[in-house]
Amino acid sequence: MAVRAAVAGASGYAGGELLRLLLTHPGVEIGALTGNTNAGQRLGALQPHLLPLADRVLEPTTPEALAGHDVVFLALPHGQSAAVAEQLGDEVLVIDMGADFRLKNAADWEAFYGSPHAGTWPYGLPELPGGRAALEGSRRVAVPGCYPTAVSLALFPAYAAGLAGTEAVVVAASGTSGAGKSPKPHLLGSEVMGSMTPYGVGGGHRHTPEMIQNLSAAAGERVTVSFTPTLAPMPRGILATCSAKAKPGVTAESVRAAYEKAFADEPFVRLLPEGQWPATASVYGSNAVQVQVAHDAAAGRIVAISAIDNLTKGTAGGAVQSMNIALGLDETTGLTTIGVAP
């Protein structure tokens, strides 16, 4: 029997991508769709690509609208999820696509998000060591941020195998949908087209503590991350270029072997054949993650590169993958690794 799922934030980018995936998920029936300023609007006016839902009308995000569902997805801005979640019963599976429950350390949350910490939920990145076990049977899931998904998957094998030094350096380019749908002056078409710009430079980006949390857990010691995000003139996609010092004795073969072992049984992560490099175009609209790794012997560094679709594996696809695990469904149900080209 299908589970009934509500989506709060159905008018946004993350909510829209989630609905695109849920529409073809055989185990899900789509229930209430809620918004904020767009409550009362037809979904067809806001998400014209979701034709089967065009005549559904958005309700306001209230406990009454979200009641009576087996699963509630929260695709709301940071800081909005906790108040909604606490009105939902413990038996409902609540999947937060925002940041509210991702961090374990309250001081990190307060420093980067500037509000009291709401708590910590099981983290929705099954590929991390112990990741699946944390999600099985859970009724709460914190979906990772898009950059931490790309960066953690690129680097954790090197840390889990004890190959990498504790100071990681990451430069990642993201498509503009990562910033959400609400208008922002630096995201006007004429500002973004034909240009690339860094932002959040110097340790200021709120995804930094989340990457540190994941990589430190894999390493078993504190890892630091120097993270520079970059805005790229494309609607979707993240390309993360990550590196760390290679520990003494590391070779190209030992690095390759660690990555082959980490991803051997992963349905969504593809370690590319040597000489082939990840590309955002290859994962567009799919839940796939492309990874490649190299040992730069001259510089003494491990260089790992990943590509994801920020809206799919980076949020909505990751949310569906975690839902499947929490509900005991096949993890890949409703998800594809098949991209769109050209």
Ligand SMILES: NC(=O)C1=CN([C@@H]2O[C@H](COP(=O)(O)OP(=O)(O)OC[C@H]3O[C@@H](n4cnc5c(N)ncnc54)[C@H](OP(=O)(O)O)[C@@H]3O)[C@@H](O)[C@H]2O)C=CC1
């Ligand atoms: N975009 C991305 O690549 C990723 C996004 N996420 C996370 O997903 C969440 C949603 O992001 P995204 O879809 O990009 O953002 P959008 O700005 O595109 O959408 C925000 C959604 O939240 C609703 N909303 C805004 N304020 C409130 C409120 N006070 N109460 C209830 N609903 C509200 C909006 O409704 P309305 O339009 O009706 O006002 C809209 O549906 C965020 O937490 C984001 O961090 C996570 C990973 C990647």
Ligand SMILES: CC(=O)N[C@@H](CCC(=O)OP(=O)(O)O)C(=O)O
């Ligand atoms: C291009 C762009 O602006 N990206 C967003 C990341 C979006 C995301 O996935 O993160 P959250 O879920 O934590 O919001 C940013 O850098 O803030």
